[in-house]
Amino acid sequence: MSVNASASVPLWWWTTLAGGLGLAVGSFWTVFVWRWPRGESLVAPRSHCTGCDRTLRPRELVPVGSWLWQRGTCHGCGSRIHWRYPAIEAATALLAAGAIAHFGATPTGAAAALLGMVIVPVVAIDLQHQLIPDVIVLPAAAIGLVLAIVARPGHWWVPVVAAVGAGGFLFVLWLMFPGGMGLGDAKFALLLGGVLGLSVIPAMGIAFGTGALLGVLMIARHGSAARKMAVPFGPFLAAGAVAGLLWGPAMVSWYTTGLN
Numbered sequence: 001m002s003v004n005a006s007a008s009v010p011l012w013w014w015t016t017l018a019g020g021l022g023l024a025v026g027s028f029w030t031v032f033v034w035r036w037p038r039g040e041s042l043v044a045p046r047s048h049c050t051g052c053d054r055t056l057r058p059r060e061l062v063p064v065g066s067w068l069w070q071r072g073t074c075h076g077c078g079s080r081i082h083w084r085y086p087a088i089e090a091a092t093a094l095l096a097a098g099a100i101a102h103f104g105a106t107p108t109g110a111a112a113a114l115l116g117m118v119i120v121p122v123v124a125i126d127l128q129h130q131l132i133p134d135v136i137v138l139p140a141a142a143i144g145l146v147l148a149i150v151a152r153p154g155h156w157w158v159p160v161v162a163a164v165g166a167g168g169f170l171f172v173l174w175l176m177f178p179g180g181m182g183l184g185d186a187k188f189a190l191l192l193g194g195v196l197g198l199s200v201i202p203a204m205g206i207a208f209g210t211g212a213l214l215g216v217l218m219i220a221r222h223g224s225a226a227r228k229m230a231v232p233f234g235p236f237l238a239a240g241a242v243a244g245l246l247w248g249p250a251m252v253s254w255y256t257t258g259l260n
């Protein structure tokens with residue numbers, strides 16, 4: 001074996017590995033998105049049907065596949081298993097594999113894969129409960145920042161400033177309009193800034209732009225009642241993050257062309 005393993009192992013192998021890791025992480029997320037908002041333990045009891053309490057057998061724990069061959073129902077009681085669970089597993093795997101395919105088996109790829117995998121439970125929990133899980137977001141923000149610094153040590157201050165800037169911006173908005181935005185959104189923005197660097201600027205622009213567009217559509221449809229409807233902001237930040245990962249550098253360079 002050569003020491004420089006990443007050079008000799010083809011990218012498709014790393015991409016497949018990331019997809020497999022994503023399936024396993026996504027399988028944990030399906031437990032997490034149910035139990036964390038309910039304050040239940042993540043380790044005990046073992047995974048069980050929420051309809052009949054039966055402990056699931058190993059073949060019922062296979063990510064995505066078990067849902068498909070059971071046709072979305074429990075063997076024991078026949079109750080429906082929501083499509084959200086295989087969707088969470090598939091999305092986590094796709095985002096992890098996509099990040100490595102796009103950025104390579106590099107620190108940048110690892111940071112993007114981390115952000116992609118964390119986005120999934122954040123969106124799932126925020127949509128259902130209007131909460132963002134600090135317990136995932138804050139450690140991910142720290143690891144993502146370290147990976148971004150390792151990726152470009154000569155520009156270590158870029159992800160630091162982007163994280164503090166994006167997190168600080170939403171923190172100020174939370175102070176000014178406590179009803180509109182959660183403190184969890186500010187912590188999530190910290191993660192986005194650390195991983196995206198300068199691309200966090202177009203990412204936030206897309207998040208606020210699409211959020212405002214939905215607000216206008218809701219007011220058009222529901223009138224003044226729309227003002228009382230709670231819309232979680234996490235999914236908009238997540239959409240901005242994915243767009244920022246894919247097109248951020250291009251968008252930033254359009255904007256800065258002429259400035260340097």
Ligand SMILES: [Zn+2]
Pocket residue numbers: 049050051052053054074075076077078079
């Ligand atoms: Zn059951």
